[in-house]
Amino acid sequence: MTAIAEPPQESFRVDMLWNDSRYRSTFFQIIALFTFFTLLLLLVRNVEANLAALGKEFGFNFMVNPASYDINQQPIDYTSRDSHSRAAVIGLLNTLLVAVVGCFLATVIGVLAGIGRLSKNWILRNLMTVYIEVVRNIPVLIQILLVSAVIVETMPAPRAFRGDEPAASMLFFDSVAATNRGFYFPRPVWGDGSWVVVVAGIIGIIIAVIFGRWATQRQQATGELLPVLPIKLGIIFGLPFLAFLFSGLPIGLEYPELSGFNFSGGIYARESYVALTLALAIYTGAFIAENVRAGIQAVSRGQTEASFALGLRPSRNMSLVILPQALRIIIPPLISQYLNLTKNSSLALLVGYMDATGTLGGITLNQTGREFETLFLLMAFYLAVSLSIAAVMNLYNENAKLVERTSGTGMGFSVLSLLDGVGKWERLKKGDAIMHANYGIRGFLNLYVLFYAVVLIYLLNYVFIERITDIRPSYFDWPTGMQLLALAMIATSFGALATCIFKNARFVDFVAIELAVFLLAVLFGFPFEQLTELTGTTELIAGSLAIRLLILGYTVFGARPNLTFFHRVRKA
Amino acid sequence: MRTSVFIGALAAAGLASGLAGAATLDDVKAKGSVQCGVSTGLAGFAFTDDAGQWDGFDVVFCRALAAAVLGDPGAAKFTPTTGKTRFTALASGEVDVLFRNTTWTFSRDVDLKFTFLGVNYYDGQGFMVPKELGVSSAKELDGATVCIQTGTTTELNLADFFRVNSISYEPVPIETNAEAQAKYLAGACDVYTTDASGLAATRATFEEPDAHVVLPEIISKEPLGPLVRHGDSEWGDIVRWTLNALVIAEEKGITASNVEELAAAPTEDPEINRLLGTEGEYGSMMGLEKDWAVKAIKAGGNYGEVFDAHIGPETPIGLARGLNALWTQGGILYAPPFR
Numbered sequence: 001m002t003a004i005a006e007p008p009q010e011s012f013r014v015d016m017l018w019n020d021s022r023y024r025s026t027f028f029q030i031i032a033l034f035t036f037f038t039l040l041l042l043l044v045r046n047v048e049a050n051l052a053a054l055g056k057e058f059g060f061n062f063m064v065n066p067a068s069y070d071i072n073q074q075p076i077d078y079t080s081r082d083s084h085s086r087a088a089v090i091g092l093l094n095t096l097l098v099a100v101v102g103c104f105l106a107t108v109i110g111v112l113a114g115i116g117r118l119s120k121n122w123i124l125r126n127l128m129t130v131y132i133e134v135v136r137n138i139p140v141l142i143q144i145l146l147v148s149a150v151i152v153e154t155m156p157a158p159r160a161f162r163g164d165e166p167a168a169s170m171l172f173f174d175s176v177a178a179t180n181r182g183f184y185f186p187r188p189v190w191g192d193g194s195w196v197v198v199v200a201g202i203i204g205i206i207i208a209v210i211f212g213r214w215a216t217q218r219q220q221a222t223g224e225l226l227p228v229l230p231i232k233l234g235i236i237f238g239l240p241f242l243a244f245l246f247s248g249l250p251i252g253l254e255y256p257e258l259s260g261f262n263f264s265g266g267i268y269a270r271e272s273y274v275a276l277t278l279a280l281a282i283y284t285g286a287f288i289a290e291n292v293r294a295g296i297q298a299v300s301r302g303q304t305e306a307s308f309a310l311g312l313r314p315s316r317n318m319s320l321v322i323l324p325q326a327l328r329i330i331i332p333p334l335i336s337q338y339l340n341l342t343k344n345s346s347l348a349l350l351v352g353y354m355d356a357t358g359t360l361g362g363i364t365l366n367q368t369g370r371e372f373e374t375l376f377l378l379m380a381f382y383l384a385v386s387l388s389i390a391a392v393m394n395l396y397n398e399n400a401k402l403v404e405r406t407s408g409t410g411m412g413f414s415v416l417s418l419l420d421g422v423g424k425w426e427r428l429k430k431g432d433a434i435m436h437a438n439y440g441i442r443g444f445l446n447l448y449v450l451f452y453a454v455v456l457i458y459l460l461n462y463v464f465i466e467r468i469t470d471i472r473p474s475y476f477d478w479p480t481g482m483q484l485l486a487l488a489m490i491a492t493s494f495g496a497l498a499t500c501i502f503k504n505a506r507f508v509d510f511v512a513i514e515l516a517v518f519l520l521a522v523l524f525g526f527p528f529e530q531l532t533e534l535t536g537t538t539e540l541i542a543g544s545l546a547i548r549l550l551i552l553g554y555t556v557f558g559a560r561p562n563l564t565f566f567h568r569v570r571k572a
Numbered sequence: 573m574r575t576s577v578f579i580g581a582l583a584a585a586g587l588a589s590g591l592a593g594a595a596t597l598d599d600v601k602a603k604g605s606v607q608c609g610v611s612t613g614l615a616g617f618a619f620t621d622d623a624g625q626w627d628g629f630d631v632v633f634c635r636a637l638a639a640a641v642l643g644d645p646g647a648a649k650f651t652p653t654t655g656k657t658r659f660t661a662l663a664s665g666e667v668d669v670l671f672r673n674t675t676w677t678f679s680r681d682v683d684l685k686f687t688f689l690g691v692n693y694y695d696g697q698g699f700m701v702p703k704e705l706g707v708s709s710a711k712e713l714d715g716a717t718v719c720i721q722t723g724t725t726t727e728l729n730l731a732d733f734f735r736v737n738s739i740s741y742e743p744v745p746i747e748t749n750a751e752a753q754a755k756y757l758a759g760a761c762d763v764y765t766t767d768a769s770g771l772a773a774t775r776a777t778f779e780e781p782d783a784h785v786v787l788p789e790i791i792s793k794e795p796l797g798p799l800v801r802h803g804d805s806e807w808g809d810i811v812r813w814t815l816n817a818l819v820i821a822e823e824k825g826i827t828a829s830n831v832e833e834l835a836a837a838p839t840e841d842p843e844i845n846r847l848l849g850t851e852g853e854y855g856s857m858m859g860l861e862k863d864w865a866v867k868a869i870k871a872g873g874n875y876g877e878v879f880d881a882h883i884g885p886e887t888p889i890g891l892a893r894g895l896n897a898l899w900t901q902g903g904i905l906y907a908p909p910f911r
Contacts, residue, residue, distance in 0.1 A: 055685050055802065070731045070743045080731035157759030159705070180760050181717055181742075260715040261705075261762045262742065271760065272744070349722070352744045352755075358722075363745070366656055366723035369684035 051372070060377075062368045063088070064474040069363050071354045073270055076465055084364045085474055089464050091359030092381055098277050098355060099342040099385070105281035106341055107334075110288025117293045128289065135286040140344055143283055148275035148351040155180035161258050170256075177256050177263050182270040184256030184263045194250040200243035201236070208232040272353035276345065284341040288334060295330035296322060328397075335393040339386050346382070356381055388494065395502035448507070448551055452497035452514075455544070458531045459490050472530060485526060488517045508555055515548045596668055596800070596807035597641070597859055605647045608634035609667035612652040612748050615773040616882050616889040617673060626650045629882040630671040632872035633692055633798065633815065637669065640814045640864040645871035654747050655723035659684055662801060669811055673767060675725045675794045685802040689812035692797050692875075694895040694904060696790035697729050698768035700775060703783050705762060710789040717742040719752045719761035726766050729792040749774060767794050769883065769891055776888040810858050817865040819907035820847055821874035823898055828873035835866045847910050854910075875905065 017027040051058060067087040070080050075093040078086060116128040135143070156168035158179050170177045177184040208231075215226045244251060256266030299322050307321045308314075348355035349362055356378060365374040463475055463486050475483065492514040499507035522528070522541055529537035600606050610618035610630050618628040631650065638648035653661050653672060661667050663685070673695075674680075676688040699718075701707045710733070720727050722745040734741050744761050746752040753774055756764040764771065768790060775781045798815065800808050821827070824844050826834055835848040845851035849862035856862065872878050879896065883889040897903025 053803070068728045068731055070727075070734075070741075072743050072745075080735055152755060152758045152760045159759065180758060261713075262715055262717060264715065349745070349747065352746055354745065358745065362656065363722055363727065366659070367679075367728065369659060369679075371660065 047372075056369075058372060060373055060476040062370055062373070063476045065368075067364065067367075069367070071359060072352075073273060073354060083474060084360075084368070085464075085476060087364060088356065088360040088377065091354060091356035092464075094273075094353065094359075095342075095345055095348075095355040095357075095381075096385070098273070098280065098345045098348065098353070099338075099389075102277045102280045102284070102341050102345065103338050105277065106284040106288055106337070109281055109285030110337075111292050113285060113289035114292025114296070117289060118296060132286045132289050135283055136290075140279065140283045141347055141350065144276060144279040144347055144350055147279040147282075148271065151271050151275055152180045157181070158258060158262050161263075175253070175255055177258075177266075179263065180271060181262065182268055182272075182274060184265075185267045185269070186253040186255050187265070187267045189252045189254050191250040191252060193247050196247040197240045197244045197251060201240040204236045204239035207239070208235045211235065270353070272348070272351040275351050276348050276353050280341050280344055283344075284337050287337050287340075291330050291333045291337070292326075295326035295328075298329050299325045331393065331397045335390055335397070338389050338393065342385055342389060343382060388498075391495075392498050392502070395498055395506075398502070448500040448511075449497060451547055451551065452493050452500060456490065456493045456497055459486070459493065462531050463490065472527070481524065482526070485517070485521050485524060489514075489521055489526075492517050508552075511548070511552055511555065515552060518545070518548065596804050597810065600641055600668055600807075604642065605649045606634065606638040606641060606669065607649050607651060607667045608637075609653045609658055609661050609670040609672050610634070610650050611672050612654055612750070614673065614749050614770055615777045616887065616891075617769070617773060618650075618652075618671075627882075629693070629878060630673065632878045632882065633818070634669070634671045636818060636868040636871040637811060637814045639867040639871040640817075640860060641810060643861065643867055645867075655721050656747065658723075659686070662686065662799065665801075668807070669798055669800050671798050673770065673796045674799055675767075676797055676799075677725060680799070686799045687802055687805075687808045688797050688799045689808055690797050690815045691795040692815055693769060693795075695767040695769050695794040695796050697726050697765060697792040697794060698771050698790055699787040700756075700764045700771045700784055701762060701787065703785050707785075707787065710787050710791065711737060711739065713741060713763060714739045715741070716762040717744060717760070718763045718765055719744045719746055719756050720765055721746055721749065721752060724766070725792070725794065730765055733791045753777070767796070769796075769889075772891050773883070773889050776890065806859065810860065813858065813910075814865075814868050816907040816910070817847060817868055818875040818878065819898075819905055820910055821865075821869050822876040823900070823907070826869055826874055827877060828870055831866050831869045835863060843910055 017023050063085040064083050066081050067084045068080050069087070071078055071087060071090050073094055074090055075097065076090065078090050113128045113131060116124050117132065119125045119128075155178055158177075158181060160166060160168040161170070161177070161179075168179075175186045212228060212232060215228050219225060254265050256263040256268075303321055303325065304317055307317045312320065345355055346357040346361075349358045354362075360374050360381075361378040365371060368374070462472075475486070478486070492510060496507060496510035496514045499510050522545075528540050531540070608631075610626065610628075613619050614628070616628055618626065618630045621627045631648075634648045634650070635645035639645040641647075651661060651667050653667070653670070658670055658672050658674065659680075662670050671692075673693070675695075676691065680686055681688055699710050699713070701713075707713065713734075718730065718741050720730055720743055727743075727745070730741075730743065744755065746755060749766070749770065752764055752766075755761055757778070764774070766774075768786065771786050775784055775786070778784060798811050800811055820843070821831070824841065824847070826844065826848070831848070834844060835850060838845045838850040842851060846854055847865050849855055849864070849866065853862070855864045858864075861867075873881065876893075876898075879893065880886060883891045885892055893901075893903060895904050897905060899906040
């Protein structure tokens with residue numbers, strides 16, 4: 001009884017660790033963490049011991065040895081005497097080629113099928129349902145093999161085109177050859193004076209952009225609509241076409257021709273590439289179609305009725321009312337579909353397509369026997385690609401999603417907060433936001449994109465693509481610090497590029513970090529002079545530093561920022 | 573929960589890999605079977621017959637090994653492996669020995685840490701083309717599309733051959749022999765290249781074998797033989813001497829039918845006696861029974877019998893002995909003396 005009368009004791013007993021709810025969760029989490037790291041350590045030790053028992057060492061030196069095998073599809077020059085790392089880069093580029101084209105095709109197929117599923121037309125609606133249900137429920141592996149088998153078995157072999165009465169003939173006025181080894185298309189040949197056409201094209205794009213801004217301003221001022229898209233297309237394609245006619249047809253076409261065993265000339269889309277990309281696009285398209293359908297159906301019917309009541313035509317109802325709201329729902333699952341497609345592209349070897357899994361994770365692994373190293377690199381590559389896709393799409397999602405008063409909070413630290421009260425960065429309220437199409441900073445982000453794209457391309461080209469023996473040691477032979485620095489430069493310039501493309505307010509941070517990394521690189525003597533042969537080292541460093549400072553300076557002190565864009569990141 | 577399952581899987585994987593590398597002979601005796609890595613299907617060399625039983629040149633060597641070690645040719649089990657998966661299967665301990673048309677090369681021996689135990693077939697890389705193309709030499713293959721099995725030495729030889737001769741070609745990498753066959757027959761490639769024995773075996777399965785020719789060029793040396801993991805010399809010795817025993821048996825005229833008779837009592841020839849266990853304790857030196865070689869030879873006959881039964885001139889494959897004849901008969905097949 002006396003014990004109850006005593007004041008509660010604060011003394012700590014061991015059994016409170018598992019009996020007292022204040023300590024229990026922490027205690028068990030610590031135990032779990034400890035166990036996890038013990039097991040991890042055990043695993044690493046085990047790998048070490050087994051590698052040592054096999055007499056193998058962990059290292060990437062083999063990547064600089066000659067690969068000694070040939071690769072059929074080469075986006076960049078390659079011979080069998082090039083190194084394993086160059087072969088790996090070829091594989092990576094081939095993977096990206098499938099991923100980019102596949103994602104694009106899948107989106108087109110998915111959007112069409114998704115809208116088709118909501119059609120009032122009974123046949124179309126049910127056809128799309130059948131397509132989606134059949135394709136979604138069959139393993140993608142089988143579909144890839146099926147598409148490949150259809151091309152290989154049903155299309156004529158090149159030798160069928162030979163002879164006086166060939167069994168097969170080319171399509172579209174003898175310009176396209178469809179064989180069971182792939183498809184050959186005519187290729188444009190740039191003759192003398194074709195620069196006129198290119199310049200006309202660039203001028204056309206600039207005029208189209210200016211016209212677009214003028215049309216938007218006019219629409220905002222007067223409410224009058226112009227047929228913007230047809231006029232823009234007319235300018236962009238019409239101008240170069242006129243230039244093409246008047247400068248004496250400088251661009252010709254190279255048609256594929258049967259010579260020897262195969263067609264030669266023209267653009268060659270290999271059977272393996274076509275089969276893989278098509279199968280992946282059809283498969284992923286079915287999933288995207290369901291996302292699109294769900295997104296559109298999730299927008300309340302009342303929205304359509306309201307917009308019709310306001311007098312909007314069905315097409316404008318779709319583009320101005322339904323899609324902006326549907327996109328918010330469609331984009332997040334779309335990201336994971338893009339990631340799926342990219343990862344599924346590793347099934348390429350089934351149809352003989354040399355992607356990263358085929359070169360680095362296939363032949364290189366097999367001929368060198370370095371399972372750990374090659375799979376490690378391969379995982380790093382797929383991780384980097386997937387995270388990049390996710391990052392880019394998240395930025396896009398950021399743009400499309402609903403803007404709320406609190407959207408700007410919770411973003412954590414930003415360089416912007418250092419600039420409070422500097423220049424034009426006075427605190428704004430939500431009500432201050434005024435729509436000015438392409439006015440102020442927002443338009444200039446398009447120019448920033450150019451700069452960071454150039455930086456990124458030069459860096460990637462120098463670090464991974466450029467022929468190794470000619471100008472520099474292989475990336476795998478660099479000192480660790482320099483390797484990390486190069487990766488950091490690539491990552492930050494990619495971040496700056498992506499945020500600028502999608503007009504994300506985070507771009508200021510990436511621009512600042514990129515500048516810091518660039519200065520670090522200059523400090524540690526990154527060989528900038530090898531990046532380009534156009535200018536000297538000093539000019540290059542000074543010039544690009546000046547551009548970076550200009551970008552940062554204009555962002556901070558420049559013209560009035562576009563408020564609908566920037567108010568998001570201001571604290572509410 | 574998910575985390576704990578993951579950790580469990582990791583730990584299991586770690587433990588499993590930790591077990592590999594024990595003495596293979598003890599493992600084999602304990603589990604009562606020899607696990608052989610063979611091809612996924614190559615007529616004459618390793619294939620499953622109508623009854624679903626593995627058969628073929630490589631398979632019989634494996635059965636002979638099982639008979640030598642465990643006394644029962646039926647104790648051999650087979651794991652089909654592709655050119656890509658074979659080395660991982662062997663290194664990880666999934667199979668005890670590879671009998672899979674594997675070329676003995678420096679880097680496989682030294683860098684991949686395997687031990688090659690001899691050569692059971694001397695081969696070389698060749699090209700097969702449809703007759704209607706009218707090609708008579710590999711040097712005329714400029715611009716051709718070539719099907720190759722990926723993960724093999726043929727891939728590397730091919731690259732070197734075409735580069736040295738400044739001929740362009742379009743490689744189509746393929747995982748298994750069956751897929752390559754399908755693509756080649758559909759005309760998706762002009763040329764199929766692999767070891768000459770493999771070409772003959774593949775051609776034998778075609779509906780019209782005569783519509784295809786194997787070009788005269790042999791562009792590489794491909795000594796094919798069994799291999800085991802580094803670091804277990806006892807097991808390596810057993811595989812090596814089983815192979816040698818079959819070769820010596822042919823040399824000495826020991827066949828599947830007369831081996832019992834010869835082993836019943838010591839003969840005039842001491843080497844036969846040593847081999848068949850009627851003299852000395854050679855079997856127990858390797859940890860095997862006295863009559864290990866008798867059982868090995870009984871499994872499928874001597875080297876010549878195995879060759880003739882599966883890939884010789886009388887079979888649809890129709891390979892001549894050529895280099896694979898005994899050294900006494902103009903070939904280079906030569907086993908070290910058994911003493």
